[in-house]
Amino acid sequence: MNAIDPAVSVDKLTKSYGSFTALTGVTFDIERGETFALLGPNGAGKSTTIEILEGYRDRSGGEARVLGSDPQRGGLAWKARIGIVLQSSGESGNVTVREQLTQFAGYYPNPRSVDEVIAAVGLEDKANTRLKSLSGGQRRRVDVALGVIGRPELLFLDEPTTGFDPEARRHFWELIRSLKREGTTILLTTHYLDEAAQLSDRAAVIAAGTLVAIGPIDTLGSDEARTPIVRWLENGIAREQRASDPGRVVAELVGRLGEPAGLEIVRPSLEDIYLGLVGAYEADLASRASHTPRPPSASSTPSASSTKDQVSA
Ligand SMILES: Nc1ncnc2c1ncn2[C@@H]1O[C@H](COP(=O)(O)OP(=O)(O)OP(=O)(O)O)[C@@H](O)[C@H]1O
Numbered sequence: 537m538n539a540i541d542p543a544v545s546v547d548k549l550t551k552s553y554g555s556f557t558a559l560t561g562v563t564f565d566i567e568r569g570e571t572f573a574l575l576g577p578n579g580a581g582k583s584t585t586i587e588i589l590e591g592y593r594d595r596s597g598g599e600a601r602v603l604g605s606d607p608q609r610g611g612l613a614w615k616a617r618i619g620i621v622l623q624s625s626g627e628s629g630n631v632t633v634r635e636q637l638t639q640f641a642g643y644y645p646n647p648r649s650v651d652e653v654i655a656a657v658g659l660e661d662k663a664n665t666r667l668k669s670l671s672g673g674q675r676r677r678v679d680v681a682l683g684v685i686g687r688p689e690l691l692f693l694d695e696p697t698t699g700f701d702p703e704a705r706r707h708f709w710e711l712i713r714s715l716k717r718e719g720t721t722i723l724l725t726t727h728y729l730d731e732a733a734q735l736s737d738r739a740a741v742i743a744a745g746t747l748v749a750i751g752p753i754d755t756l757g758s759d760e761a762r763t764p765i766v767r768w769l770e771n772g773i774a775r776e777q778r779a780s781d782p783g784r785v786v787a788e789l790v791g792r793l794g795e796p797a798g799l800e801i802v803r804p805s806l807e808d809i810y811l812g813l814v815g816a817y818e819a820d821l822a823s824r825a826s827h828t829p830r831p832p833s834a835s836s837t838p839s840a841s842s843t844k845d846q847v848s849a
Pocket residue numbers: 553556558576577578579580581582583584585623840841843844845846847848849
C-alpha cells in the first residue's frame with residue numbers, strides 16, 4: 537500500500553441478496569488515521585457494507601480496497617492488520633475473559649497487553665469470570681476487547697456500544713480516542729448520533745442502500761438545516777427564527793421586549809441533521825414510487841424481513 541493511499545476505498549459498491557438490492561452503488565474513501573461513521577436507519581445497508589470490507593461477504597459489483605487489498609482476497613497477514621467488532625458476536629462459553637483474550641492475542645504478531653485491554657474496557661473485576669456468566673453489556677465489552685487486542689491498523693466497529701450503560705459508553709469513547717491518537721483508522725456504525733458526533737471526523741449517511749450525504753461532521757446537511765434557531769414567547773405566542781447570528785436576534789429582541797420570555801437558542805444536533813437528511817430522502821423515494829406505474833401483481837422487491845431470512849450471501 538502506497539503512503540498516500542486511503543485505508544479504505546469503495547467505488548460504486550453494489551450488493552444484492554437474491555432479487556433484493558441492499559447496496560445500489562456506494563462510493564467513499566476513508567483516509568488513514570481517520571474515524572469515519574456510517575450512519576443510517578435499520579436495514580440501510582451499513583452492516584452489509586462493513587461486512588464486505590471485512591471480507592465476510594462478497595460484493596455483487598463495484599470495487600473495494602482495504603489496506604491495499606481486495607477484501608475478497610485478503611489473506612491471513614491482511615486479516616491480522618484488521619480488528620473487527622461485529623454487530624453481535626455471540627461470544628460465550630466456559631472460558632474466562634482473560635483466557636479468551638490471551639487466546640486471541642496469540643493469533644496476532646504484535647498484540648496489546650491482555651491486562652491493558654481488560655482495563656481499557658473496564659472489566660478488571662470480571663477478568664476471571666466465565667463469559668457465560670457476564671451480563672449482555674459486559675459481553676459486549678469483551679467483543680470490543682477482542683477487536684482491539686491485535687493492535688489493528690484498521691478497526692471496524694458495528695454498533696459497538698449497544699447495551700453499554702452510560703458510564704461504559706464514556707469509557708469506550710476514551711478508548712477510541714486513545715486508539716485514534718495512536719493512528720488507528722476506525723470505521724464505526726452507530727445509532728447513537730451523539731457518539732458519532734463525539735468520535736468521528738467524517739460521516740456518511742446511507743438510506744435504502746444509497747449514499748445520501750458524506751462530509752465532515754460539522755458540514756453535513758444543508759446550510760439551513762445547520763442554522764441555529766432562536767425561540768421565544770411574545771404575547772404568550774411561541775415564535776422562532778433561524779439565524780446564523782443568533783446573538784444579533786437576541787439583542788434585537790431584548791431591545792424590543794426587554795428580557796424575552798422562554799428564550800432559547802437551539803443549535804441543530806447531528807441527530808436533527810441526520811433525521812432531516814433521511815426524512816427528505818425517504819419522502820423523495822415515496823413520491824417517486826407513487827409516480828411510477830406498477831403492475832397490479834405484488835412488487836418484485838420482497839420486504840426486508842422476509843429477505844434476510846431467506847437469502848444468504
Ligand atoms: N443475508 C441476507 N439475506 C438477505 N437479505 C439480507 C441479508 N443480510 C441483510 N439483508 C438485507 O439487506 C438490507 C441491509 O441490511 P444491513 O444489515 O446491511 O442493514 P443495517 O444498515 O446494518 O441495519 P441495522 O441498523 O438494522 O443493523 C436489509 O434490508 C436486510 O434485510
